[in-house]
Amino acid sequence: MSARLEHVAYRLVYDAMNLRRLPSLPHWLLPSARLRVRLTYLWRHGRLPNLGNPTRFTELIQRRKLLDRDPRMGLYVNKVTAKAAAARLFGENWIIPTIWTGNSLPENPDWTFPFILKASHGCNQNAVCYDASDYQIARRRASKWADKPYGLWLDEWAYRDIPRGFIVEPFLGNRAALPVDYKIYVFGGVAAFIQVHVDRVKNHRWVLYDRRWNQISKFDEAPVTAPTSLDRMVANAERIASPFDFARVDFYEIDGMPKFGEVTFYPGSGLDRFDPEELDALIGSRWAEALNTRPCQADVPSYQAAAM
Known part of the structure; x- marks a missing residue:
């Protein structure tokens, strides 16, 4: 598609979108994955992503959508096989x-x-x-x-x-309160941030901490007490995410015991905004560092080997 036609397509589709909910862009209408990715990003962030030289975390997720075809990711986004993989790494007592x-x-x-x-x-x-x-x-x-x-x-x-x-x-919660969700961002095998989701029934919100549990977002929110099993969560997040330049690994703590939640490679599909916005660039810089130091795809074990 020429640059002129692509620009016209952006404006036509963007202007027609229902801004109250995320649109589903049918592949028969927009067969270009790059165009679909750019349009959904524009809809959520009010700007086009820099896909040639992405620096923001949300832009790097769009890059992953278009370029990353690591077959090992399928093992971990399938909730059934992910639990089996986590049990082998962490032990059955970590598994719901x-x-x-x-x-x-x-x-x-x-x-x-x-x-x-x-x-x-x-x-x-x-x-x-x-x-x-x-x-x-x-x-x-x-x-x-x-x-x-x-x-x-x-x-x-x-x-x-x-x-x-x-x-x-x-179900591990109750009608009034779901368990706190600890989402650990791991770059190149090193945990850097913990996104803490609280009050998921009545007033769902999240606060970001660094790995030393310093609050780095939403300073008007009351501090959340670190889970007693934080060090073990971080260690196991790094273990399961070590094959990848980035993965987010989620845990709960139930009666003082950590429980594995899931692994994701596209948090929020890169369409959620950060507060403050500067966090997008900060978190993206950690991913960029990992990309610059990871071995190429040919040097890493195969999906089959990882699944053994």
């Missing part, structure tokens, strides 16, 4: 038990309430079920989760070929 997994949800399961139903092939597709009526609602919702590959609409390549299915786990 699996009640059930499969690709066709039963109509009337005998699982103990409450539990959480998740799509095993994507993110942000989950439902807490406190009783049978909740489950029936969740079951209807879940049918839509499996309609198409999760990674297709936002060009998150690692998700595209994961078998579509579901996983059920015991």
Whole structure:
């Protein structure tokens, strides 16, 4: 596509977007992944990403969408195989038990309430079920989760070929409060930041800390007490993320015991804004450093070897 036509496409699609929700850009309408990535970034950030020389964290995620085809990522974004990999590395006591997994949800399961139903092939597709009526609602919702590959609409390549299915786990929170979510950003095998998500039921918000637990965002927020298992979380985040120039590894702490959550390679799809905005460049600088020091793809073990 010529630069002139590409510019016209940006304006036409951007002006037509519903700015109240993230648009899904169909591939038949916009067959260029680069164009789709640039448009969704423009919609969220009000500027086009620098894909030739990305410096912001959010820009580097767009670069990963377009260029990073490391097949090992598929092992870790699949919630079923990620738990198995984490159990081998950390031990079974770090793993939230699996009640059930499969690709066709039963109509009337005998699982103990409450539990959480998740799509095993994507993110942000989950439902807490406190009783049978909740489950029936969740079951209807879940049918839509499996309609198409999760990674297709936002060009998150690692998700595209994961078998579509579901996983059920015991619910670790309660109606009033979900567990605090500790999301550890690891660059080149070194943990640098911990994003702490609190009050996820009533007033969901997050605060960023460095690895020494110094608060570096949202200074009007009251400080969050560090989890007692922070050092162990950081150590295991570095272990599981070590093959990659960047990965985010999520944990919970339940009754003083750390529990593995998930691994993601596209946090917020690079479309969430940072507060303050300068954090985008700061976090991006850590990723850029890791990219400059990592071995090339030919020098790292294969996906099959990593999965052994």
